[in-house]
Amino acid sequence: MGARGNKPVTADTWTRVRQMLRAAVGEDVFTSWFARLELEEVVDDLAHLSVPTRFLCSWIQSNYAERILEAFQQETRDIQRLHFTVRVNGQARPRLVPPAEPVAAEPSHGDPAPAPARPMAPAQAARTDALSGSALDPKMTFDTFVPGGPNDIALGVAKQVAHAAANNTVTFNPVYIHSTVGLGKSHLLNAIAWAAGAADANRNVVYLTADHFMYHFITAVQRQSAIGFKEWLRRIDLLLIDDMQFLQGKSATEFGHTLSALLTGAKQVVVAGDAPPRDLDMLDDRVKSRLSGGLVVPINPFDEELRRAIVARRAEQATVRFAGVHFPTPVLDYIAHSVVSHGRDLDGAVNRLVAANQLTGEPITVGLAEKTLADLIRSRESRRVRIEDILKMVSRHYKVPRNDLLSARRSRDVVRPRQIAMYLAKSLTARSLPEIGRRFGGRDHTTVLHSVRKVEQLMKDDGELQQEVELLKKMLEE
Template sequence: MDTTINNPNKKINVHDRWAKVSKNLRIQIGDDLYNSWFARMEVHSIENGTLTLSLPTLFLKSWIKSRYSEKLAEVWKQEIPEINHVELRVRNHGEKIKNSASDNDSSFPGIQNAAILENNDDSSLMNTSSPLDRRYTFNNYVVGRSNALAHAAAMRVSQPQKSIPVEFNPLYIHGPVGTGKTHLLNAIAWESKARHPDRKILFLSAVRFMSSFVEAVKSKDTISFKKVFADVDLLLIDDMQFLQGKSVQQEFCHIFNALDTSKHQIVIAGDSAPSKLEMLDDRMRSRLSGGLVAQIGPTDFDIRRGILEKKLAQTLRGNTRIEISPSVLDFLARRIQSSGRELEGAMNRIIAAHSLNKRPITVEEAALSIQDLISEEQNRQIMIEDVLRTISGHFNVTKQDILSSRRHKTIVYPRQIGMYLAKVLTTRSLPEIGRKFGGRDHTTVLHAVRKIEKLINTDPSIKESIETLGNSLKE
């Protein structure tokens, strides 16, 4: 392939100019961005004023083309005015790749040895906080009104047809803890692999993505990190609500956009709708909302009953002597309404009690075994907005004052109580609470929490007042 330009005065070798162009590009966009995305770019050919640059993966090509096509043309034209246009292509596997990490790089085993389902072995699927579980398949997922849409969508993305384009990307599944989101992600992975053995699937928790990216930055080897995602056909991310940090979210957004542009399926699960993920920036929330958002509601009686029946059937395969009457299953399904995990835990308690005391499993015995579970009230999920509204009404201050930078004691005290209640009554992190309370730092929230805790321990009237506020939020 020709990489020279015939100039009336001299013959220009484009390869010789690449070092200077890459240096200028690095200066303009910064070392981190250059090393992450451009370090493995090479000159392929030039013909009729069109320069073709090659990259090792479609992932890199799509990302650079969508963001830096004009910048590439500009820096090359500054060096060689005869270049009119810059094209990008993906290198063939046989072509030499210069200045790239080894294909066998294992700097990030947390991802590379995670749930990348390869053809040869799916027994070592995962080493993350959300390992793939063979029990979680579509066959044992209980479908009801509250999860029918999420189940149908999960089935659809696990059975792609080459002739049909990706229908919704991403598929975002959200719902309370214990409603089967992780079960569906696992089921998608297993079903997809069974139908398409050559499909490359990556399943990660958001926490593992975050920690691996931080590790990559610290070791100055983000290229190896990105390589993991380059050829993924199906990316599944669990617990999206834990993806925090501006640089981490930017990196995830880059990967998300590249996979989406390449028409590779993305499935994400979180505890809240994209619009409610307070830790994410507006751009990321918008991208997550751009496909199909499928909500899983709280489990109803029929779903809970179905979960118990499947759990019982699984138990009976290992011990046929256990007998649990339908009335006991009905009792559990009515009294344990929090999550599928709690239901299975309750069933395990009852079976363990039966095996130890040898008494028949009756409704009365079942009630004794799970007395602590059924005595707990099922509190509704409390949001930070609820806390702000309650504090505003109780102390007769506006929400705008609470979120403002004003430091008058009539505002600071209610604000600190609000931060304390948000910490103890919601699942939100200190940084999230700070952002919702006027964009404050997490250390400000921590200071407020500690101050209110001290007041509670030293002043009975303040303790009673705060308990009253807390109880009103729980009602």
């Protein structure tokens, strides 16, 4: 690489430019948009930059070109223009989308004018055929999606759609995924985009939130370029629209026209919303019918098993990222059992406990979770606990048959759960020691007292056991 002037552009220059961009936009935005941006060469005052996809090329050209040029010019005034290309098999090639003119810097007062160059329209006036979608989240892939009974069907359909789109075929069309907030609709749409080839320059995959769709449409109308906007939409191979319920006014009408055109052309469309198509009042009946006539897939509220799997995955990720973080099993069980709203609250619960641990040094326990997550946990009235409830809960938790808890068996895997059950009976019920003994297979009251004291001592010596017993108490009182 070379440049004219007394300060040549080197690999170190590009490294510093990337560092400035990272500091300016933040780590998440940098990872999404700039991590795969490379400097190919510098010819005179023109820097040639490349990315692996048309999608990235259009987005960076339209939204960040001026910021990148400013970062270059903080390092060297030799760079006055930028040109973006799309790489194929690691090699740069001309863009597949019609490019805007190279970015030219405006000379500041007192600086010598740059060498003659083709002027560029400002980024905010980028041509409509350089439109792009909303930012994809690199963390939302099929690999990071936690499957379970409530979302199995939606996940299976999403994978099938992605596989078909990656092979230039169309499966169910359109696909409409709906659920209440926080159950994974956006995650699935992002995952489809990545798996279908969002990183492949040969596929035109576009993910749009409803507000982004409306922004593009309104901007196109204001600039009297609505025809170009419609043509851009119709060139998309896979269109994913998120948060459909927020689409309003003429944008909803335009979506209906676009949907019809894409389906007629056998292009794949995937839509997500918080209600079934019939309940989307902003759409006319014809569009509702087109959506309902495809494949409508609900994501059901999470059951405790799926919540437990999600919490375990998030906790595992946290232990990798943060030194000294440990989530005991009872804490995972407590979160899964108590935080029942949606997936984002499960993520938030794990994040809060990590923050509390990192800021105070306090170990993550059921007690800390109860204190830290109070506003996420549904309010419940304590109920009257019966010994029969305790026997069922302990039997299920320790996987010991109820009859063994009442039997004379003395093996350790039975004795400890039996003692804990007696302790819980003494702690949570008004039954006397003799009554508890009778309910536990006709035992003497001294046996019950010994069990209660034994468990109390064990809880003092073993913090893990203490959390486990406290969890059982909370579950029984709900």
